[in-house]
Amino acid sequence: MENKPVIWQEMTWPEIKKVSDEVGIAILPIGATEQHGFHCPAGVDAFNAYEIAKRVSAQTGAIVAPLMPYGSHPYFHYGFVGTLPIRATTQIEFVRDVIKGLVNSGFRKIIIMQAHGQWWTMHTAIQETALDVDCFMAVATWWELACEKIREVCTTPFKHADEVETSVSLALYPELCHMERSKEDYSLKGYVDKKFVRPAVHSELINAFPIESITSVPQESTAMETGAPGDPRLATAEKGEAIVSTAVKVVVDLIEYLKKNYKPGEWPKVKPVLAADMY
Helix, strand or coil: CCCCCEEHHHCCHHHHHHHHHHCCEEEEEECCCCCECCCECCCHHHHHHHHHHHHHHHHHCCEECCCECCECCCHHHCCCCCCCECCHHHHHHHHHHHHHHHHHCCCCEEEEEECCCCHHHHHHHHHHHCCCCCCEEEEEEHHHHCHHHHHHHCCCCCCCCCHHHHHHHHHHCHHHCCHHHCCCECCCCCCCCHHHEECCCCCCCCCCEEHHHCCCCCCHHHHCCCCCCECHHHCCHHHHHHHHHHHHHHHHHHHHHHHHHCCCCCCCCCCCCCCCCCC
């Protein structure tokens, strides 16, 4: 029988201290608030981060820190009703501050459960934080961890609020999905040939620019009908469960490895020894 997840905001400080003393690992869920077509709620990214984090917690005993429901966005996301972006610099500083708080509460091993297309901020955040705080950090993005499973169970490549992401939504919170409103939408056309652009989850397409490093996409709110590129009608809860379970297992395996090799008060040392402090 699986245990219940360990939720930070539901606990008293002595209870949180007990988890830090006995486990010492925290999961920080970070999502976003943005439109997800006609059929999925604006909280998809936040819900995905939080629900996946809770599944990992239930299997490992790691504590789930309070969810960050806002995210940074690529330029082409701006302008859609329902999307609430924050600046990349704001998010980077937010993550650094929260990690400091987690460390000050006794958690030196931190997994960021990331569920939105904001790699450049998450990766920058942990690289800069490592110069300032001595703790182990990892960014877990569910579609990266389940890349092979996505290609196995889905017929279309992952984009946004499409077959892949809608399947995850159906697996985690079907009551908020309105599949009767879903429709295919291939109206978004890039500025350059798609052979030059590497999508979020890819297979053979290697010699190309990551989508975050080339301004190849027009503003979605003026170039799309639904805001959900692809065909979400192909989504099923079964596909979503296979994807979620795969991503959860990878993170659980990492946490169990950390628990086996480092005691709660121990961690892989990362802060470099410098003649002059960088922060």
